[in-house]
Amino acid sequence: MTATESLQRGQYMGYDISFHPVDMRVVRERVTPFLAGLGRDDDLDDLIAAAVRQAKVRFRANAWGLGVRKASADTDFDTFFYIWGRPFFVTAEEPAAVAETVVRYCDAGVDEVDDLARGQIALLDPTLVKHVEPDSNGTLPDDEHLAIGFRWKLDLLRGAARAVRAGRSTIANGDGDEIFAAGALTGNAQFVLMEFLSALLPGWIERGRVWPSELSERATTDGYAPLGDNRPLLGVLPTEFPSLEWESNWTIHNNYMIGGYAAPSDIRPMRNWLSHNIDALTAVGDQWDDRPYVRKALRKLDESLALAELTGAGFVEAAEIYIPMQGTMN
Structure with missing residues (x-):
C-alpha cells in the first residue's frame, strides 16, 4: 500500500473535475x-x-x-448546473x-439557509416558491464526527512531518498499517490541502476532460497560458523540508490530482482570456465531442473565477475533490 492509496479510494476511468478558488x-x-508540524x-x-458549520449549510441548501x-x-x-454543478443552491444568472450569493452562503448560519434558498427559487420561478419543500432524505453526521472527517488527514500528515523531523521513516496510518512518512507527506499534501480548503471556500463540479489547462492545450487560442x-x-x-522531493504540476493527467494554478493577480487576465477564446475552447469539445457540454463547463469555470476575483483568491483545477456518485458534494 502506497502513501497515496492509504488516503484515497481507488481510481476512476473518468474524471470528476472541479474548479476552485483558493485562499492563498x-x-x-x-x-x-x-x-509542517x-x-x-x-x-x-x-x-x-467553520468547515462543520458550512457542511450543515451546504446540506440544507442542497x-x-x-x-x-x-x-x-x-x-x-x-440538475447538473443547480445541484451537481454550482456550490450550495444558486440560480442567479450573472x-x-x-x-456574491456563494459568499452569502459561506457566511451564513444554518438558520439563514431557508431564506437564502427561497430567494434563489424566486429568481428561477416566483410561482414555484410555494410548491417547494426541502428534500428530507439523508442525514449528516453529528458535529463531532464531521470535525473528525475534516481533520484526520491533516493530523496524519502533520504526524508524518513530525516523524520526518525526528528521523523516523514510517508512521501508522490509522488502519494498523505502517506507511512511509516522507512519501505520505509529499504525495498527499496538495490534495489534502485542497480537500480541506474546499470545505471553506467551495468549488464548482464538472465531469470529463474539460479542465482549463487541458482545453487550452487542444485549442487554438491567443497564446496566453491561463494556468x-x-x-x-x-x-x-x-x-x-528542503531535502524532500516535492512534486508539482501545471495540469491534470491522473485521477485524484491537483492541476494548474493561477495566482490572485492572474484571475482577471484569465477571465479575459476565457471570454476572448470561448468559441475556440468550445470547438475542441471533450471526450464525447459534446460542444454544448463544454460551453456549460466554461460558464462554471468563469463563475468560479468570479468568486476568486471577489474574494481575492487564487484558482486551481482538480480531479476527484468532489465525487457526486459517492455523495461528496460542494
Whole structure:
C-alpha cells in the first residue's frame, strides 16, 4: 500500500473535475504550517469549526435544490448546473451575482439557509416558491464526527512531518498499517490541502476532460497560458523540508490530482482570456465531442473565477475533490 492509496479510494476511468478558488493566505499562514508540524495541535480548530458549520449549510441548501428538482420534474431545471454543478443552491444568472450569493452562503448560519434558498427559487420561478419543500432524505453526521472527517488527514500528515523531523521513516496510518512518512507527506499534501480548503471556500463540479489547462492545450487560442505550476500550493512545506522531493504540476493527467494554478493577480487576465477564446475552447469539445457540454463547463469555470476575483483568491483545477456518485458534494 502506497502513501497515496492509504488516503484515497481507488481510481476512476473518468474524471470528476472541479474548479476552485483558493485562499492563498490560508495556505501560507495556516494550513501548510500546520501540515509542517509547526505551532500547536489546535491551531486549525477555528477553521475546522467553520468547515462543520458550512457542511450543515451546504446540506440544507442542497436539500432545497433537490426539492426544486422534485417540484419542477416537467420543466428544464438543470440538475447538473443547480445541484451537481454550482456550490450550495444558486440560480442567479450573472457570474458576479453567483459569486456574491456563494459568499452569502459561506457566511451564513444554518438558520439563514431557508431564506437564502427561497430567494434563489424566486429568481428561477416566483410561482414555484410555494410548491417547494426541502428534500428530507439523508442525514449528516453529528458535529463531532464531521470535525473528525475534516481533520484526520491533516493530523496524519502533520504526524508524518513530525516523524520526518525526528528521523523516523514510517508512521501508522490509522488502519494498523505502517506507511512511509516522507512519501505520505509529499504525495498527499496538495490534495489534502485542497480537500480541506474546499470545505471553506467551495468549488464548482464538472465531469470529463474539460479542465482549463487541458482545453487550452487542444485549442487554438491567443497564446496566453491561463494556468501555471501549482507549487505555490505547497506553501511553507518545501522551505521546512528542503531535502524532500516535492512534486508539482501545471495540469491534470491522473485521477485524484491537483492541476494548474493561477495566482490572485492572474484571475482577471484569465477571465479575459476565457471570454476572448470561448468559441475556440468550445470547438475542441471533450471526450464525447459534446460542444454544448463544454460551453456549460466554461460558464462554471468563469463563475468560479468570479468568486476568486471577489474574494481575492487564487484558482486551481482538480480531479476527484468532489465525487457526486459517492455523495461528496460542494
